[in-house]
Amino acid sequence: MASIHDVPPDAFNYVWDNSIEPALEIESGETVQLYVRDASDEQIHKGSGVEDVAKLDFSHVNPVSGPVFVKGAKPGDVLEVELLAFEAKDWGWTAIIPGFGLLADEFPDPWLRISEVDAAAGIVRFGDKVTLPHRPFPGTLGVAMPEPGEHSIVPPSRFGGNMDVKHLRTGVRLFLPVGVEGALFSLGDTHAAQGDGEVCGTAIETAMDVILRLTVRRDFAIDAPQFHLPAGAEVEDARTSFHVCTGVGPDLMECSRNAVRATIAHLGDRYGLEREEAYAVASVAADLRIHEVVDAPNWVVGAFIPEAIFEGGR
């Protein structure tokens, strides 16, 4: 059995840049362990208050572990990332960061929630009123872009990066287009739970150890990330009842905003959540879906609130 190759814990970066020296070089098909720092790069800690959000230094956020050079990977190939295991820490943070998030204009003040992550029980305790299923995944997985120089770590691209796809859990295979020789794979921004959309801009942010297998594929070609979910991967999170708030209109972004605004109002009316907490709950638990995108000029986006996260909910 092949050994697991470690990416050294001190090998992390704050930008995409294909001139960064590899932290590790492996053969295609080998297994790698990464020790991933949280998205605040340890600026927020277990005892933090809202003042630590207010003074966040954005020159070092979203550190990504790596890069890993995969021998033989060439531009035009596909890098398969098989997600094998996540080892969670016992806490995570969720913040509303001024200027960031889907409703940034409506939430100008910093806000912070420290949650307890109980991996053994399979739950995340998010305040008194909300218990989330523990669903660890990396928010950022990507390969270096062919364009030279430094590129912001914040936006994703067709080479992956900060995609925040909550479905990239154990057993899932992610496919990334290779942009440069060796692929130069990096990973960061690990989350203990998140809704599709990550609407307030943060999830249950937590450091995590990650084990995965990297394999070069040449039997198909892709222009942007694709992934494969094994049978049953989505079942557990489908068992709950859902309340769904829709947004209807001519712009998918504004539809999404209206669906989230309605979600915040609903969570306030129904469960007594403050506006900030409701926005954060939408971010860590509610899923955005596009129901209709053809009946011009108006589209429909729905925000799915899983009711099992509330006490007495199913």
Add this chain to the structure above:
Amino acid sequence: MASIHDVPPDAFNYVWDNSIEPALEIESGETVQLYVRDASDEQIHKGSGVEDVAKLDFSHVNPVSGPVFVKGAKPGDVLEVELLAFEAKDWGWTAIIPGFGLLADEFPDPWLRISEVDAAAGIVRFGDKVTLPHRPFPGTLGVAMPEPGEHSIVPPSRFGGNMDVKHLRTGVRLFLPVGVEGALFSLGDTHAAQGDGEVCGTAIETAMDVILRLTVRRDFAIDAPQFHLPAGAEVEDARTSFHVCTGVGPDLMECSRNAVRATIAHLGDRYGLEREEAYAVASVAADLRIHEVVDAPNWVVGAFIPEAIFEGGR
């Protein structure tokens, strides 16, 4: 036990207009049966060929049964629509209609597929290669807008209408804001199966008898449609494996288009589907989800292809 009130089969309309005379008047909480014509208004039949798509008369499409006047409903109230039962016909149609659909520019020619709907077996036979789960729902459910005059039946609005929300199945409760006295509820565009997005513009289009209960609610207020899914409603469709193609970029509409373009390419490569059939399969089976809408300037949309619809798929 209260009887079921029939909307007469000949009571249907091609526009929203709050001056249309009610076809039926009921008390809040009563049950209604509607005999819904297919979205082509019988212009497409079981023996149709593509020439019937080419000559579609758009002055009578998407007929909606109704309107139903619900006594006591006032502007500002909520109309609860509890979906009780659907009686499917034994066939349905799916078309690519020139000028309509998410990729209209790339699919200029009409295309048609007649599917066999086998409600007893719980399936829809969509050609030789694809078998869909039978998931009947109405694409159009709405109440009259307060603005006078005729309004197109095609786009949905905050009063509902042609929302094409595939989740509105038996056991689900839909909530609509009431815009005029009596609400004036209508329903049409019944589908035997559809993906979130309805990307080619049509689903498995089929006539259907629908039974539902209409109740005036005043214990909460809403600005746009909301709905409630009972526990377990989403489980069956979550059991399959999924292949997911993403679109990444600064516009959610273009992200959606790219995710669907990649889906069409994948379905061609993997299953040998022609481009038109692949586009139609994306429309009747693939779900669009918004994974990330905060990591400016790029967002991520995923198109989920359920692999159990293919022979040998799980």
